[in-house]
Amino acid sequence: GLRAAALLAGTSRRAAAAWPGDPEPPDPALEEAERARRRRAAVRLQRLRRELGGGRGAPERTLTWEAMEQMRFLRQELPEEWPPERLAQGFGVSPDVVRRVLRGRGCPPPRRRQRQDERALSAAPAPGAGCEVRAPDGTLLYRLPRGRGGPGPGAQ
DSSP states (O other), X not given: OHHHHHHHHTOOHHHHTSOTTOSSOOOHHHHHHHHHHHHHXXXXXXXXXXXXXXXXXXXXXXXXXXXXHHHHHHHHHOTTTOOHHHHHHXXXXXXXXXXXXXXXXXXXXXXXXXXXXXXXXXXXXXXXXXXXXXXXXXOEEEEOOSSTTOSOTTOO
């Protein structure tokens, strides 16, 4: 009926699906502009995905919640001594990860937090390879816990 007649007449599907009583048919120029905008957005998104790599979502977790809390504390208490670039270097992560940590404030339930910490510890470098954060005077501020379950029984 109406749709077939519209398709044969060369109008768009949207115009063909319009109600017979619609006061104004859709403007073809507006529809074309909308299609062009969507194409540009899709191209831009594809380019971003290529540039950022094929990975989706947040990067793999490499910091424990304790390390993230320490990072937030250092930034809050001594912002001039601990800019994001220095935090990134000290904790062995990229500046983008530091920005994500400083921006985020959520605290997951204990069980999820434990799973995330285990994932972070399994991805952590071997002990002694960039697992310490030191102040400008050389004092130790933070050490990434060893092993999957955190520090040993006698460690503080």
